[in-house]
Amino acid sequence: MKRLRLSITGFGTVGQGLAELLSTKHALLQQEYNLDIILVSVANARSGFIYRENGLDIPAILELAAARRSLTAHPGVTHWENPLEGLRTTGGDILVEATPTNLHDAEPGISHIRIAISKGMHVVTANKGPGALAADELFALARQHGVQLRMESTVMAGTPVISTIREGMAGASVHALRGILNGTTNYILTAMAAGQSYGEALADAQARGYAETDPTADVEGFDAVAKTLILAALIFGRSLKPGDVIRQGVTTITREQVQQAIEQDNRIKLVASLRLLAGDARQEAALEARVAPVALPLSDPLARVDGVMNALTVSADTLSEVTIIGPGAGRAATGQGLLADIIACARGQV
Amino acid sequence: MKRLRLSITGFGTVGQGLAELLSTKHALLQQEYNLDIILVSVANARSGFIYRENGLDIPAILELAAARRSLTAHPGVTHWENPLEGLRTTGGDILVEATPTNLHDAEPGISHIRIAISKGMHVVTANKGPGALAADELFALARQHGVQLRMESTVMAGTPVISTIREGMAGASVHALRGILNGTTNYILTAMAAGQSYGEALADAQARGYAETDPTADVEGFDAVAKTLILAALIFGRSLKPGDVIRQGVTTITREQVQQAIEQDNRIKLVASLRLLAGDARQEAALEARVAPVALPLSDPLARVDGVMNALTVSADTLSEVTIIGPGAGRAATGQGLLADIIACARGQV
Numbered sequence A, B: 001m002k003r004l005r006l007s008i009t010g011f012g013t014v015g016q017g018l019a020e021l022l023s024t025k026h027a028l029l030q031q032e033y034n035l036d037i038i039l040v041s042v043a044n045a046r047s048g049f050i051y052r053e054n055g056l057d058i059p060a061i062l063e064l065a066a067a068r069r070s071l072t073a074h075p076g077v078t079h080w081e082n083p084l085e086g087l088r089t090t091g092g093d094i095l096v097e098a099t100p101t102n103l104h105d106a107e108p109g110i111s112h113i114r115i116a117i118s119k120g121m122h123v124v125t126a127n128k129g130p131g132a133l134a135a136d137e138l139f140a141l142a143r144q145h146g147v148q149l150r151m152e153s154t155v156m157a158g159t160p161v162i163s164t165i166r167e168g169m170a171g172a173s174v175h176a177l178r179g180i181l182n183g184t185t186n187y188i189l190t191a192m193a194a195g196q197s198y199g200e201a202l203a204d205a206q207a208r209g210y211a212e213t214d215p216t217a218d219v220e221g222f223d224a225v226a227k228t229l230i231l232a233a234l235i236f237g238r239s240l241k242p243g244d245v246i247r248q249g250v251t252t253i254t255r256e257q258v259q260q261a262i263e264q265d266n267r268i269k270l271v272a273s274l275r276l277l278a279g280d281a282r283q284e285a286a287l288e289a290r291v292a293p294v295a296l297p298l299s300d301p302l303a304r305v306d307g308v309m310n311a312l313t314v315s316a317d318t319l320s321e322v323t324i325i326g327p328g329a330g331r332a333a334t335g336q337g338l339l340a341d342i343i344a345c346a347r348g349q350v
Helices: A012-024 A026-033 A058-065 A083-090 A110-119 A127-146 A162-168 A183-193 A199-205 A222-236 A254-262 A331-347 B014-022 B025-035 B058-066 B083-090 B109-118 B130-144 B162-168 B183-195 B198-207 B222-236 B255-263 B330-345
Strands: A002-009 A035-044 A047-049 A078-080 A093-095 A121-123 A174-180 A264-275 A286-296 A308-315 A319-326 B002-009 B037-043 B048-051 B079-080 B096-097 B120-125 B175-180 B266-276 B286-297 B308-318 B320-327
Touching: A002 A012, A002 A083, A002 A331, A002 B183, A012 A026, A012 A035, A012 A331, A012 B330, A026 A035, A026 A331, A035 A058, A035 A083, A047 A083, A058 B109, A058 B255, A058 B286, A078 A083, A093 A110, A093 A331, A110 A121, A110 A127, A121 A127, A121 B096, A127 A183, A127 A222, A162 A222, A162 A331, A162 B162, A162 B330, A174 A183, A174 A222, A174 B079, A183 A199, A183 A254, A183 A264, A199 B222, A222 A286, A222 B058, A254 A264, A264 B286, A319 B002, B002 B014, B002 B083, B002 B109, B002 B222, B014 B025, B014 B058, B014 B096, B025 B330, B037 B058, B037 B286, B037 B330, B048 B083, B048 B320, B079 B083, B096 B109, B096 B266, B096 B330, B109 B130, B120 B130, B120 B330, B130 B222, B162 B330, B175 B222, B183 B198, B183 B308, B198 B286, B222 B266, B222 B286
Parallel strands: A002 A035, A002 A093, A093 A121, B002 B037, B002 B096, B096 B120
Antiparallel strands: A035 A047, A047 A078, A174 A264, A174 A308, A264 A286, A308 A319, A319 B320, B037 B048, B048 B079, B175 B266, B175 B308, B266 B286, B308 B320
């Protein structure tokens, strides 16, 4: 049995979702993967960083978090106000970085990741900031320290796309990706296809918790841009900046445009795309990156992906088109992506 | 650089397709995967088994095969009439088993695989016979010898489904699979949806090389049954027999039934399915296995998968439904699946 000591920074929906899986799947992980995973530290904004050498009681920690109480109430923990200091002092085998995405400077996640890698910890993250803004630096650091940095959950949550392309399709040369990578806008466009106006659809998405009070990051395409940057780095090995991605959101799309598209047997979707312009995988080919509404014919596998579902179509030399459709958000789905990454780290996949 | 010595038994479309990829991707495999793959032996029915310590010249071997000449014409090779003897005497790091599928006794593939594993070779195979009829025995043998046995290409060719479920979704508990796993019947049903009769559609599929002169294995569902047995073993860890799979082919489907389904916004597809009857992943739950035509509503992601494309929908505790759509056959696509498996063996994934 291989013992893995885990640290989780950021204990909101995502961090708690993973902790829940670690608790409910503890026996399965032992039996099927020969892994004994213990959670040695957790950090959140309310409580700072708590650590317990022999492992935290996950149900107890989840209860404290649900009651919005300080995690320091867990018996027998050592406490640091500053997570960076706590992490630097304690360490572990794997850091799970689950603080909220910040697309301005990727903090505090990027600092957590830098420290963990420097201490020789593998890192798995659901936080889009570090991968979108600093993939180059972080992967170089990981190589230097001989550890893995994995981020399956940053794109389509736990629906396996990054691992499917990098490992499942190993050896193939990918020349294009096209995806529906933002569930909020897809929900809105689907509701508009059913007859709602943009305003009605947005209000509906907000009422269901799919859109935030300030929906800018989703409806203006910034979230999809972040995922596009991550895919550019992980699939094409290209370090793009946010400004390199041609971006158009869905706020100016009208019900009439959506309905007219339907009459022509098309569906308007917010499509994130990456395309090697020379049409091959030569290092020098330019990579075009774009997030914009597109009218897709019904024969396109992305056209029928409705509601909050996400999808990605991969074009490669050996496989024409492969499309993966699945959930793009959610507590269990995001936790699943982190869990698969943790297992991959334990297996020693690179 | 890690040097891998490869042996290929069976040098028809599949074996040649892989050899082609190994040749065209030799530099890429060195650069991106740090692998120097050399082909040390090849066997086919015409030539027996040829071996060359320092590696065969792949373009030369492909030329001989294309000209239907004996592979023994390759300079400097040692030759055995009997591939089993050749393999036993020479060995290598990985056996690629690509002889034709035989669903009666899995020969000669299963004998090649047994010998290779016993010699400590990893095995990757596109041959459905051994996995469908003897997965239990072969995986036990592989564990005993500490080697990997991988068979991505047996289901949906190189479209990554087995690795996506086992590795990309590691930690998830799968409770059901539903798939379009046979391209020939999907081509026929798609043509019938466009107005052809069964006979016309079959003749069309035969003319295009999608169906064989004796189409029984495809149209009666035996090919889909073999893939269902492989998925039962690899995803659910259950060893089913062909007779355990409820089977109905497409030969009795009429154009009228297909058209009537369309009028009701459904599509008739040959669906292979596996389902844990208790609805969870307990070891004791019964596994229902079925291959039969089903009328799917258009909201089903499988309904719009047309022509020779294949697809698989995975239902799991943490991911609701994930669907993977991609090519299910073809020289490059099948070679791709073998190549990804080879890279996974080299990486030491289990």
